[in-house]
Amino acid sequence: MSSKRKVSRLYLKEEREAYLFLLPWMLGFIFFTSGPMIASLILSLFEWNGLTSPIWTGVNNYINIFHDPLFWQSLKVTSLYSFGSIPIRILFGLLIAILMNQAIKGIGIFRTIYYLPSVVSGVAVAVLWRWLLNPDFGLINILLSKIGLQGPAWLYDEKWVIPAFILMSLWSFGSIMIVFLASLQGVPTELYEAAKVDGANPWNIFWKITIPLISPALLFNLINSIIGSFQVFTAGYIMTNGGPANASLFYVLYLYRNAFVYFQLGYSSALAYILFLIILGLTILMLKSSSAWVYYQGGIGR
Amino acid sequence: MRKNRNIWRGFLILMLLVTLLMTSTTIGNTKIKIRYSSWGDPAELELNKRIIAAFEAKNPDIEVEFIPIVENYEDKITAMYVAGNEPDVMYTSPTRAYDLFKSGLIEPLDSFFKAEPQWLDDSKYFTRAYIPYTDRETRQIYATVNGTNTWAVFYNKDMFTKAGLPYPNQYDEKNNWTWSTFLTVTRKLTKDLNGDGKIDQWGTQVQNTARFWMAFIWQNGGDLFNKSLTEITIDQPKAVEALQFIQDLVYKYQVAPTPAQLESIGAAQVPRGFGLFTNRVATCIWQTYIVQDAKMIKDFKWDMAHLPKKVTRACAISGGAYRISSRSKNKEAAWRFAKFFQEPEAQRMIAEAGLITPFDRSIAYSDIFLKSPGAPEHHQVRLEAIEYGRPAEYQHKNYSKIVDIATQEIDLMLLGKQDAKETARKIKLRTASLMQ
Amino acid sequence: MLPFFWMLSTALKEPIEVYSLPIRWIPKNPQWGNFYKAMTIMPFGRYFLNSIIITSLCILGTLISCSLAAFSFAKLRFRGKDLLFLLVLSTMMLPAHVTMIPKYVLFKYLKWLDTFKPLIVPSFFGVGAFNIFLLRQFFLGIPEELADAARIDGCSSFKIYWNLTLPLAKPTLIAVTIFDFMGTWNDFMSPLIYINSEKRWTVSLALAAFRGGEGAEGIFNLMMAATIIVILPCIIVFFFFQRYFIQGVVVTGLKG
Secondary structure, three states, X not given: OHHHHHHHHHHHHHHHHHHHHHHHHHHHHHHHHHHHHHHHHHHOOEEOOOOOOOEEOOOHHHHHHHOOHHHHHHHHHHHHHHHXXXXXXXXXXXXXXXXXXXXXXXXXXXXXXXXXXXXXXHHHHHHHHXXXXXXXXXXXXXXXXXXXXXXXXXXXXXXXXXXXXXXXXXXXXXXXXXXXHHHHHOOOHHHHHHHHHOOOOHHHHHHHHHHHHHHHHHHHHHHHHHHHHHOOOHHHHHHOOOOOOOOOOOHHHHHHHHHHOOOOHHHHHHHHHHHHHHHHHHHHXXXXXXXXXXXXXXXXXX | OHHHHHHHHHHHHHHHHHHHHHOOOOOOOOOXXXXXXXXXXXXXXHHHHHHHXXXXXXXXXXXXXXXXXXXXXXXXXXXXXXXXXXXXXXXXXXXXXXXXXXXXXXXXXXXXXXXXXXXXXXXXXXXXXXHHHEOOOOXXXXXXXXXXXXXXXXXXXXXXXXXXXXXXXXXXXOOOOEHHHHHHHHHHHOEOOOOOOOOOEEOOOOOOOHHHHHHHHHHOOOOXXXXXXXXXXXXXXXXXXXXXXXXXXHHOOOOOOOHHHHHHOOOOOOHHHOHHHHOOEOEEEXXXXXXXXXXXXXXXXXXXXXXXXXXXXXXXXXXXXXXXXXXXXXXXXXXXXXXXXXXHHHHHHHHHHOOOEEOXXXXXXXXXXXXXXXXXXXOOHHHHHHHHEEOOOOOOOOHHHHHHHHHHHHHHHHXXXXXXXHHHHHHHHHOXXXXX | OHHHHHHHHHHOOOHHHHHOOOOOOOOOOOOOHHHHHHHHXXXXXXXXXXXXXXXXXXXXXXXHHHHHHHHHHHHOOOOOHHHHHHXXXXXXXXXXXXXXXXXXXXXXXXXXXXXXXHHHHHHHHOXXXXXXXXXXXXXXXXXXXXXXXXXXXXXXXXXXHHHHHHHHOHHHHHHHHHHHHHHHHHOOHHHHHHOOOHHHOOHHHHHHHOOOOOXXXXXXXXXXXXXXHHHHHHHHHHHHHHHHOOOOOOOOOOOX
């Protein structure tokens, strides 16, 4: 009996502590985040150009969105981009992270070099890539011609503009690599040693030991990439502005246009919330599935 | 728990420090404060600061707080409007101005202009600069201006000489600079120099901006809207003919590169995609602010000429302007500042900076502007064009969206996917709901 | 890594040479003075100071508030945990443009406009869901045995957090530092919206100024020079911190 009381008292104590730990975040959420989020949700029920008083429209914005062909186009563009770039970036980031996980001299320089691309800000990257993707003089097409292929017009060809952006997304694998690297650090070397002693081959070691142990990082990178790639904006804004013929009209670009070019702030808020629901849905899916394949060394689970 | 408390205490102290560090002390003073916002690159910002300094020197009772906004200008201004703390004077462009004016958030300046009618004297000033900022129905002016930009044909003299062709200016002097002579000239100047089957030198260049293609439509006697702005008229024969001419330059006569071909000659790297810089494009129809950049050209000789005409001469005019918030608490002071940009001292600085044709005629025609170092021989074309220029920004509430739709369709036209008639038809169709 | 060489070579060119094609790799007349020009065309010294203050304070705030929250999600049991965590994640799912105006109005009423406060204070309150998520994943990977032992001895959660979990999570904390540094250093949207006076600009804003306006773009080479200088601290920070990613950090100290 007394142990039960002790357990429940401990549990309450733990709960109290938990909320205390969360206090800064909760204050931040209440004061800085929830207000604007709720404000924009409410805004989505109005028609507003930012100057005159908002006009109530109820769910009209949402209804109009479903009839808006550019909404569907931007959704298609963004989905294609995401499902193309996410697997590639994660794979690439993982591979490089494994390479960088050596304690050899000068590894620091290599890591820096591979991380460097992520450091350069949006506009410089855009300019760089416009040059790289130049149909005649760009490095990419020159390399393709060396192996006998005629490179496409990339940013000027409706069919190839999204693949161009996917290619560009590879450039920013740096943060994914870092997360994997930090995670690889946490894999106990004894496991590797034990496995080697047992005569396991590298392939098995990779799949049976490394992957499960870095699965928390993998989950992180997956969810983060989903959240990020569905909201991609800067590159599209600077390089193609949705062209050619809306073939690169990313969702957030369309949203931005509705807000700050057409000044239909209510409509763009509605667009934002639809995106929100989509991303939320995908994330919940990921999280729910994670109990099947994500292994936490800590053991407390989700 | 004791450790927790210490941590919270330290936390609060840290917060306090942070707050103290960041608090700025304001010493009260008796000057009238007005806030002014502008966008611009470092050179323009410098110019603004110098003008502000000159203004404050002449008006010691006013202090100007300068808010330079480097990018996303209207985004931030919109946020400021919503929060109610927008600046007193704002640098502005015509696109958003109409909405703002209709919403009552810009102060109409009639009473100020009535008290100072000299600004409307066309013999002294290029008063056409006010047109984009005049309400077409009430005729109220709601901004002061700094100058005007027009369009011109910029051309590579060396290429013309080599081809044995007279310069566009010479055609113009004989009143023979038209679409057909323009076509003749550009066809002769489009060459495959090294015989590899690919064109290396282009006669001209087209761009998908409203101010570019609108001019062609006007030159042919057509228009995007009808006079009362109740109907889209881009699908009428004259407008369609103009759009078709532009498309033909690229696909039928092949004197202008496609967007992809433009990239190949390196137009992506040059400022604003101004092909003339690459020394591979013979003529470029461009906005006249590019003169400042063009002064850098050392590899060949260049000059500028009027745009070719068809039925008439036409081009787009634009220019920066200074609007005053109707919620400003210091409108009198704001007006004094806004009009300062039109006064000789500021006009001279603007002329020296060379970014825009000054509003003041005497200064515009003076040597500090017209004959500034590196200026082309026919620089005055820039001033003359003001007489036949008109704004491409119509005062219709859905203008932005309409132009956006038109741009998308013309995008397809310039990709060769549809002809001008189809393009115009689709524009008319897609904008139908916006014209109610 | 070619693009970086291109950036460097562009930075060293004279204005018109920048646009010549085909790309000339070695400038005819390297203008090393461009670096100096780029830094003096606007008072970059002041901007660097501003950026450093903002960035370091942000990192501090993030490390504290986000690790606290992450610890709670990873190690402690309490009602509503899953829902709250989903809430944390959801704060990342709304595009920033949409909350920009309400946030601006909020800060106007707090009278925090044209100060560094909107840029720094939120980070002390966990406004960085990304970092909370990251740290939570890693905390979950730390075995419970040590913590359980300490708890039976009557240790408070805070002691466990401070003495046990944080030291073991060094690689992740380093990662958070790096990410936060890059993010804050290069962020120009927030300073753009909240800061008015030029003297409070960050380097990211100043860099954006090089592109602004319709005026002379003959300073593309200077822009490249400025970009290189602005990126330098990021490279240095990364290089310095990645040393802590030493291979073979042994997490478990137990033998069963």
